Amino acid sequence: MRVSILTENGEIHTIEVDSQMELENIKALLEADCHIPVEEQLLFHNETELKDPKxxxxxxxxxxxxxxxxxxxxxxxxTQIASIPGGPAASSSVRPGQIAQGGGDPHNAEQIRQHVLNNPATLRQLQETQPELADAAVNNPNRFHEIIRELDVQRRSAEMARLQQIEHLNADPFDMEAQAKIEEAIRLENVAANMEAAMEHNPESFGRVTMLYIDAEVNGHPVKAFVDSGAQATIMSPECAEACGIMRLVDRRFAGIARGVGVAKILGRVHSAQIRVGKDLFLACSFTIMEGKGVDLLFGLDMLKRHQACIDLKKDALIINGTEIRFLSEHELPSSAKDNPELTPEELASMGGADKGKDAAASTSSAAASVTASSTSAPTASTIAPTPAAVSAPASVPPASGAAPTSHPEQNIQTLMNLGASRSEVIAALDAAGGNVDFAASFLF
Structure with missing residues (x-):
């Protein structure tokens, strides 16, 4: 028969034994597996100690x-300090969600504290995710030891809840609902393992990628242009057109509606205007004037192909006719490209997250917008397909306080976040566990 052994360190050992095997023989096996002398072993089954060795x-x-x-x-x-992420045998990177494995031993907790103090990067990470623990590590060693003990108790409770859940789900192999939960638990474990591997081997994938902007000048007015090879047309906002003094040239026969990820109104088209990029490169350009928000000027595929431009990411420059126009650094980007505001109700509606009957105020960079002419005298409808102008931050980063509300009690969310998980991870785990805090904790750990 197969029996699982749960140690105080949170380790799980699975052994194959005979149901007629005596406890003293089982303890001898465990001494080899768990490195705990037989005379120091205490075995419990359903919180009842197994005392009779025979x-x-x-x-x-x-x-x-x-x-x-x-x-x-x-x-x-x-607790073996070697098994503690952030201990002497570990790397300098500590994930706060795992620091609770220091256990209740003050010696181990002090070793963790010294390691945190000796690694500025680890301390910075801890200050961002668990400021109370970081402050205690610097100013109050006793409080740090106490928090470590609390986190260790919570971790063990979560592990026990997970094991109990697994035992409960395995009780009836023909229960379809239980099998579905097992499948979801396995999927979440695979997702966590995949994320852990990515954080270890290619952490750069969790960084934010800045979009490609260049300095440009339209009719003497400086503007930061967003280079988007996925956008079919070059687009300008009405506000930017007014500032550049070309709104008077808008041909309103080309007015229409752009549909895609949301809906935006097209006011018309400026057929030709001069744009300067780089120091002395002047190009003839046409602009579709479209309402919405996001960027003032989007340099689309039509102009890139017309002027045979090349996006060279190795040189970090846009190359046109042999002239290199460097892409802007992150600190030079316009505020609309730096900020990551919450989605508006209209944008949520366009994504199916709100009333689909409402018209969404589309961004100028919609995924694939088709233009329908609104005037009978307008030319044949064209198609515009810009790509999104910004990429949202990774899931592992906690959202701002104005994030979309959740149906789960805030107290439950904070309880799980105190274990070291991010808010988004906690909400996802609560959703998967049907709101059950213990089950959600088992998913997280």
Whole structure:
């Protein structure tokens, strides 16, 4: 029969034994697996200590796939510091969600504190995710030890809840709902493992990618142009057209509606205007004047192809006729490109997250917008397909306080966030667990 052994360190050992095997023989096996002397071992089944060394598993009602808890016969549990992320045997990067594995041993907690203090990057990360713990590490060692103990208790409780949930779900292999939950739990474990591997091997994938902007000048007015090879047409906002003094040249016969990710009104088209890029490169350009928000000027595929431009990411420049126009650094980008505001109700509606009957105020960079002429004298309808102008921040970053509300109680969210998980991870786990805090904690750990 197969039996799982849960140690105080949170480790799980699975052993194959006979139901008639005596406890003293089982403890001898565990001494080799768990490195705990037989005389210090305490075995529990359903919170009941198994004391008789001559009794068998069957005598103690231990069944297939049951969980036995192994504790050390001492006042304070001993935790191997080598297994603690951030300990001496670990790398300098500590994930706060795992720092609770320091256990209740003050010596281990002090080693963790010293490691945090000796690694500025680790301390900075801790200040961002768990400011109370970081402050205690610097100013109050006793409080730091206390928080570590609390986190360790919470981690163990979550692990026990996870094991109990697994045991409950495995009780009836023909329960379709239970099997679905098992499948979802496995999927979440795979997602967590995939994210952990990505953070270890290619952490740059979690960084923010700045969009491609260049300095330009239209009719003597400086403007930062967003270079978007996925946009079919070059687009300018009405405000920018007014500032550049070309609104008087708008041909309103080309007015229409752009549909795609949302809806935007097209006021018309400026057929030809001079744009300067770089120091002395002047280009003839046409602009579609479109309402919305996002960018003042979007340099689209029509102009890129017309002037045979090349986006060279190695040189970090836009090359036109042999002239290199460098892309702007992040600090030079316009405020609309730096900010990451929350989605408006109209944008949520365009994504299906609100009333679909409402018209969405589309961004100038919609994924694929088709233009329908509104005037009978207008030319044949064209198609505009810009790509999004900004990429949202990674999921592992906690959202701003103005984030979309959730149906889960804030107290439950904060409880799980205190374990070291981000708000988005906590909400996803609560959704998967149907609001059950214990199940959500098991998903997270």
């Amino acid at each position: 009794s068998t598993l069957q005598n103690n009602n231990v069944a297939q796939d049951d969980i036995l808890t192994l504790r050390r016969r001492s006042k304070k549990p001993r």
